[in-house]
Amino acid sequence: MGKSFKEMWSDIKGKIKEVSPEELRQRMTNGKETLLLDVREKDEVRREYICGAELLPRGFLEMRVEELIPDREKFIVVYCAVGVRSGFAAKTLTDMGYKDVASLRGGIEKWKRSGFEVLRDLDFTREQLDRYSRQIILPEVGEQGQAKIRRGKVLIVGGGHLSSAATMYLAAGGVGKLGILDSHPVTHGDLRGQVLHTVPSLGKNRAESAVKMVERINPDVAAKAYPIRLGVENTMETLEDYDVILECSGNSRTRYLVNDACVLMGKPLFIAEMAGDWGRVMSVYPGEGPCYRCVFPKTELEENRTERDWNFEALGGLMALIQAAEIFKFFLGKGDLSKDKLLLWNGFRMRFHREPVERDRECPLCGEHPTITHLM
Numbered sequence: 118m119g120k121s122f123k124e125m126w127s128d129i130k131g132k133i134k135e136v137s138p139e140e141l142r143q144r145m146t147n148g149k150e151t152l153l154l155d156v157r158e159k160d161e162v163r164r165e166y167i168c169g170a171e172l173l174p175r176g177f178l179e180m181r182v183e184e185l186i187p188d189r190e191k192f193i194v195v196y197c198a199v200g201v202r203s204g205f206a207a208k209t210l211t212d213m214g215y216k217d218v219a220s221l222r223g224g225i226e227k228w229k230r231s232g233f234e235v236l237r238d239l240d241f242t243r244e245q246l247d248r249y250s251r252q253i254i255l256p257e258v259g260e261q262g263q264a265k266i267r268r269g270k271v272l273i274v275g276g277g278h279l280s281s282a283a284t285m286y287l288a289a290g291g292v293g294k295l296g297i298l299d300s301h302p303v304t305h306g307d308l309r310g311q312v313l314h315t316v317p318s319l320g321k322n323r324a325e326s327a328v329k330m331v332e333r334i335n336p337d338v339a340a341k342a343y344p345i346r347l348g349v350e351n352t353m354e355t356l357e358d359y360d361v362i363l364e365c366s367g368n369s370r371t372r373y374l375v376n377d378a379c380v381l382m383g384k385p386l387f388i389a390e391m392a393g394d395w396g397r398v399m400s401v402y403p404g405e406g407p408c409y410r411c412v413f414p415k416t417e418l419e420e421n422r423t424e425r426d427w428n429f430e431a432l433g434g435l436m437a438l439i440q441a442a443e444i445f446k447f448f449l450g451k452g453d454l455s456k457d458k459l460l461l462w463n464g465f466r467m468r469f470h471r472e473p474v475e476r477d478r479e480c481p482l483c484g485e486h487p488t489i490t491h492l493m
């Protein structure tokens with residue numbers, strides 16, 4: 118006769134490692150690398166889950182785990198509601214060659230009773246699930262990734278041709294909050310490449326016009342217009358509310374100012390610009406890679422460099438669109454984030470060029486002996 122559930126469970130209990138909610142919490146707060154795996158069903162996860170967990174229902178575990186966790190050396194904590202399904206899952210993972218697997222004793226229920234936090238942010242409506250379904254279906258995104266995107270707050274500096282397409286994609290993809298900053302009015306000449314603006318916006322402020330478009334694309338996005346110019350006096354307070362900044366001003370002074378503020382405040386900065394025939398893309402992760410000044414020291418030439426008076430609009434638009442994709446990756450915490458690469462593209466000659474860039478120890482902002490310690 119086969120084994121009863123009770124017999125199977127007592128067999129397994131003796132073979133798997135368990136951790137208590139307190140031990141798990143301690144590991145997580147000490148930054149010890151732990152992969153948290155939730156093996157409950159989708160409906161249960163939608164109600165609540167532990168922050169940072171990867172989701173893989175028990176029924177798909179064997180089929181999908183190798184894709185989700187290729188590294189068998191990682192320390193994995195599996196959890197379910199009360200710690201039974203996760204016990205069976207931990208045994209399966211161990212059988213599959215995962216070296217260091219534990220089950221959360223008492224599951225998420227005990228975790229909550231111990232006073233630890235859970236997230237309840239997967240409350241998407243039917244319409245939202247429809248809108249994002251092609252994105253959610255990707256293993257890199259999922260509903261949790263979509264929730265991370267929804268928590269994201271991006272300030273876009275510049276409401277012109279560089280930022281137009283990027284702003285629309287960030288809105289359409291479900292970024293929670295978008296700020297758009299621009300002090301100029303929409304002119305006839307802008308309509309050639311600034312696809313954020315349409316004929317009825319002529320004469321209106323570009324930031325306000327952009328907000329109207331964002332609201333039409335995706336009413337779930339909280340959009341805010343900043344019809345102002347950035348200066349030393351208002352940059353820090355304007356950036357304060359946002360997680361990341363997309364710099365598309367097309368203005369060299371503003372770019373240095375925003376770079377300085379981002380490094381001083383520790384905020385990731387995504388720059389898209391045109392430099393002569395070339396489009397240029399650089400991401401600044403303060404403390405992890407070079408800043409804009411490290412790569413382009415502020416010289417008279419850089420300071421006064423202007424874009425050509427005619428622009429290959431699609432080139433500029435594409436540069437910022439690359440940065441929009443980088444921002445999605447940043448929110449998801451997935452993929453290669455180009456922390457030390459500069460990307461150049463010449464659209465006319467169809468040449469891409471990607472080069473490594475590094476932090477300058479002499480950088481006046483992020484070097485070893487900084488002289489810029491506040492905005493100047």
Ligand SMILES: [Zn+2]
Binds near residue numbers: 407409410411
């Ligand atoms: Zn620097």
